[in-house]
Amino acid sequence: MHNLRSQLINNNKAKILLIVLDGVGGIPNNTKTELESAKTPNLDKLAIKSETGCHTPIIHGLTPGSGSAHLSLFGYDPMEFDIGRGVLEALGLDLEIKNTDLAIRGNFATIKKNGAKLIVTDRRAGRIDTKTNERLIKKLSTQIKKIGNYQILFKSGIDHRFVVKIISPNKIDDSNCLIQDTDPQSEGLQPLSAKNLNTKSKALSKIIIKLISSIEVVLKDENKANYALFRGYSTFPGIPTFQDLYGIKAASITTYPMYKGISRLVGMSPLKVDANSIDSQVSVLIKNIDKYDFFYLHIKKTDSYGEDGNFKEKVKVIEKFDKLLPKIKKLNFDVLAITGDHSTPSKMKGHSWHPVPVIIESNNSFKGISKRFTEKECLKGNMGIFEGKYLLNLIFAHGQMLNKFGA
Amino acid sequence: MHNLRSQLINNNKAKILLIVLDGVGGIPNNTKTELESAKTPNLDKLAIKSETGCHTPIIHGLTPGSGSAHLSLFGYDPMEFDIGRGVLEALGLDLEIKNTDLAIRGNFATIKKNGAKLIVTDRRAGRIDTKTNERLIKKLSTQIKKIGNYQILFKSGIDHRFVVKIISPNKIDDSNCLIQDTDPQSEGLQPLSAKNLNTKSKALSKIIIKLISSIEVVLKDENKANYALFRGYSTFPGIPTFQDLYGIKAASITTYPMYKGISRLVGMSPLKVDANSIDSQVSVLIKNIDKYDFFYLHIKKTDSYGEDGNFKEKVKVIEKFDKLLPKIKKLNFDVLAITGDHSTPSKMKGHSWHPVPVIIESNNSFKGISKRFTEKECLKGNMGIFEGKYLLNLIFAHGQMLNKFGA
Numbered sequence: 001m002h003n004l005r006s007q008l009i010n011n012n013k014a015k016i017l018l019i020v021l022d023g024v025g026g027i028p029n030n031t032k033t034e035l036e037s038a039k040t041p042n043l044d045k046l047a048i049k050s051e052t053g054c055h056t057p058i059i060h061g062l063t064p065g066s067g068s069a070h071l072s073l074f075g076y077d078p079m080e081f082d083i084g085r086g087v088l089e090a091l092g093l094d095l096e097i098k099n100t101d102l103a104i105r106g107n108f109a110t111i112k113k114n115g116a117k118l119i120v121t122d123r124r125a126g127r128i129d130t131k132t133n134e135r136l137i138k139k140l141s142t143q144i145k146k147i148g149n150y151q152i153l154f155k156s157g158i159d160h161r162f163v164v165k166i167i168s169p170n171k172i173d174d175s176n177c178l179i180q181d182t183d184p185q186s187e188g189l190q191p192l193s194a195k196n197l198n199t200k201s202k203a204l205s206k207i208i209i210k211l212i213s214s215i216e217v218v219l220k221d222e223n224k225a226n227y228a229l230f231r232g233y234s235t236f237p238g239i240p241t242f243q244d245l246y247g248i249k250a251a252s253i254t255t256y257p258m259y260k261g262i263s264r265l266v267g268m269s270p271l272k273v274d275a276n277s278i279d280s281q282v283s284v285l286i287k288n289i290d291k292y293d294f295f296y297l298h299i300k301k302t303d304s305y306g307e308d309g310n311f312k313e314k315v316k317v318i319e320k321f322d323k324l325l326p327k328i329k330k331l332n333f334d335v336l337a338i339t340g341d342h343s344t345p346s347k348m349k350g351h352s353w354h355p356v357p358v359i360i361e362s363n364n365s366f367k368g369i370s371k372r373f374t375e376k377e378c379l380k381g382n383m384g385i386f387e388g389k390y391l392l393n394l395i396f397a398h399g400q401m402l403n404k405f406g407a
Numbered sequence: 408m409h410n411l412r413s414q415l416i417n418n419n420k421a422k423i424l425l426i427v428l429d430g431v432g433g434i435p436n437n438t439k440t441e442l443e444s445a446k447t448p449n450l451d452k453l454a455i456k457s458e459t460g461c462h463t464p465i466i467h468g469l470t471p472g473s474g475s476a477h478l479s480l481f482g483y484d485p486m487e488f489d490i491g492r493g494v495l496e497a498l499g500l501d502l503e504i505k506n507t508d509l510a511i512r513g514n515f516a517t518i519k520k521n522g523a524k525l526i527v528t529d530r531r532a533g534r535i536d537t538k539t540n541e542r543l544i545k546k547l548s549t550q551i552k553k554i555g556n557y558q559i560l561f562k563s564g565i566d567h568r569f570v571v572k573i574i575s576p577n578k579i580d581d582s583n584c585l586i587q588d589t590d591p592q593s594e595g596l597q598p599l600s601a602k603n604l605n606t607k608s609k610a611l612s613k614i615i616i617k618l619i620s621s622i623e624v625v626l627k628d629e630n631k632a633n634y635a636l637f638r639g640y641s642t643f644p645g646i647p648t649f650q651d652l653y654g655i656k657a658a659s660i661t662t663y664p665m666y667k668g669i670s671r672l673v674g675m676s677p678l679k680v681d682a683n684s685i686d687s688q689v690s691v692l693i694k695n696i697d698k699y700d701f702f703y704l705h706i707k708k709t710d711s712y713g714e715d716g717n718f719k720e721k722v723k724v725i726e727k728f729d730k731l732l733p734k735i736k737k738l739n740f741d742v743l744a745i746t747g748d749h750s751t752p753s754k755m756k757g758h759s760w761h762p763v764p765v766i767i768e769s770n771n772s773f774k775g776i777s778k779r780f781t782e783k784e785c786l787k788g789n790m791g792i793f794e795g796k797y798l799l800n801l802i803f804a805h806g807q808m809l810n811k812f813g814a
Contacts, residue, residue, distance in 0.1 A: 382786055384461075390467035394468035397759075403470075406472045406474050407472045
């Protein structure tokens with residue numbers, strides 16, 4: 001898909017803004033969804049002037065993670081590209097991942113010695129708090145900096161979770177880290193060996209086995225967190241960038257590290273946002289308007305409140321965004337697209353597979369069908385229900401940036 | 408797709424008419440599209456009795472050329488088959504293309520000698536008029552008839568454009584004409600060499616290089632058009648025919664050479680139409696009604712006026728067609744399908760990616776949803792929005808010509 005699009009791209013440089021209200025789609029809580037309940041006079045006005053439809057992030061019935069949902073919105077087939085769990089976790093903690101890096105998800109855990117055997121007695125080290133976690137990571141970072149030629153970096157996550165980044169002296173990819181997870185998945189069992197599962201992964205397997213021993217030594221006097229379990233070994237996914245594929249300069253305006261990280265993977269420049277608010281994000285957009293062709297603005301809180309099952313607060317975030325829309329409209333983008341990466345119905349307290357409304361406003365919009373930016377109204381639209389990976393085709397088409405397909 | 412369909416075809420011989428109003432789809436100019444503005448009482452009556460939907464010619468957001476859009480309507484995956492530019496141009500000039508033929512797009516150009524070097528000073532020879540073009544083609548045709556064993560044919564196009572057809576003594580395909588375009592794409596540069604880009608294209612490359620020298624000699628005393636630039640080398644696309652795939656006899660009723668050519672590529676018999684009018688086309692249909700199973704009737708002017716940005720005249724063509732519909736209805740086709748190959752919104756003055764309305768009337772239609780043959784009304788229909796390559800499935804299905812899929 002992205003290669004075909006790359007072949008068809010022309011020299012038109014339309015100014016594009018893609019706004020992603022994370023998890024904005026919902027299902028009726030009683031009779032209405034969050035979008036239907038929200039008072040959104042500005043979005044309503046925009047919807048009437050826009051081409052409308054809904055996207056299903058992956059395919060019918062599949063609920064996406066944030067990584068795959070965003071790859072899809074950015075025009076990559078999420079079945080083809082895979083951001084590994086370790087990389088996604090690392091991006092979420094604001095670690096940059098390059099093509100020499102291996103990212104691993106770590107858990108602090110408790111082990112007991114049973115003769116020569118190690119037995120995992122708590123896979124989460126009693127769910128230690130984040131503060132303790134930070135203390136431990138500091139200790140590890142001070143005492144373990146290198147294993148052989150490989151540089152080692154630790155970063156705290158929430159509770160018992162952390163990430164290890166191993167920087168190899170050479171380029172590596174996922175074929176170099178087919179290594180067994182060490183988490184035995186049940187308590188009372190021995191940790192598994194980080195053995196290599198193909199020959200190309202032997203070098204990294206050795207490093208990881210040594211790293212685990214070193215960690216054990218550093219943590220040996222800890223009460224709960226005296227061990228670490230590893231899984232989700234993954235490397236830079238090698239995604240061709242917007243610049244390479246389409247020759248356009250793209251920037252991202254996000255407040256959460258993970259989305260900044262994903263945007264960086266596809267070649268967007270993450271712009272600095274001072275405060276975690278939509279106002280600040282819009283100010284950054286206004287300040288940088290002349291510097292880029294394509295902006296991706298990510299609003300997180302719709303998803304967060306959806307995950308919490310907080311219908312009311314999710315509605316308020318949508319209304320807050322609606323109030324800022326006129327400021328954005330004044331910037332006169334050639335193409336303005338608004339959607340979510342997936343649905344997060346408050347009623348379900350989590351991501352879902354339900355189609356997500358999309359509106360695209362440009363001079364070339366088939367307008368006048370949908371009266372609001374809601375699930376039901378956008379379902380009537382002439383984009384129909386389409387797989388998310390096609391959204392970028394439509395956005396570029398509205399910007400008249402694609403040549404005809406075929407003679 | 409076409410192979411699967413071919414496997415499922417049975418012996419029912421439904422009488423089918425597919426009417427293609429070229430570029431009929433639009434976007435609202437102000438509040439209405441061309442189809443919405445047109446007074447179409449007969450189409451309206453038909454729409455209510457028909458199964459309705461919209462097709463997206465290729466995939467969401469891709470704007471098709473005429474060739475790929477028609478391949479799709481004729482049931483071929485446009486991603487799989489590709490009609491080369493040279494072949495399409497040749498078909499457009501009413502040249503027949505067989506599996507021994509190479510078609511090339513030519514431009515008359517102006518060159519200047521700079522020592523031993525040739526410099527292209529005008530890539531379009533000052534956009535000479537078509538009459539001059541015809542004089543030059545006559546001159547070339549008289550003096551260049553063969554290069555080695557290869558027969559050479561020239562045909563005038565509009566302004567500075569022409570087509571060369573090289574007839575090889577043997578069958579050839581696109582792997583035999585991977586040859587560099589000679590157009591340097593900018594003035595002030597030397598023409599590029601027609602060198603072969605793979606070894607299988609060496610023979611044709613040699614012929615083309617000799618042909619270019621011969622043309623230079625014939626044109627040497629011309630003031631402006633003293634050279635020819637070549638591009639778009641392509642061969643017969645090798646599409647399996649309707650007869651081979653489905654065992655049906657198909658005919659085309661078109662007024663423009665290109666569509667006649669495309670229909671011929673898929674094995675339809677082009678019927679002679681005396682005058683360039685829809686009336687004449689309908690008369691030809693009536694006259695030949697007993698001779699074929701499947702008719703493709705192509706109406707061009709909806710697209711032409713769309714390309715011109717002439718909303719009013721596009722509306723008039725639709726209304727003109729509507730007036731003739733009762734005559735067509737009297738022929739009692741088992742399956743009557745009406746659609747466009749793509750949208751050509753007058754507002755955009757060109758092809759677009761917007762979904763195109765489709766109606767299919769048969770005894771097996773799910774009727775009563777859409778009240779008119781318009782974009783918005785057809786969007787409501789039970790065919791939904793589907794890729795154009797599936798249209799022929801639906802048409803055959805309505806004719807009960809396909810066996811069940813799977814046990």
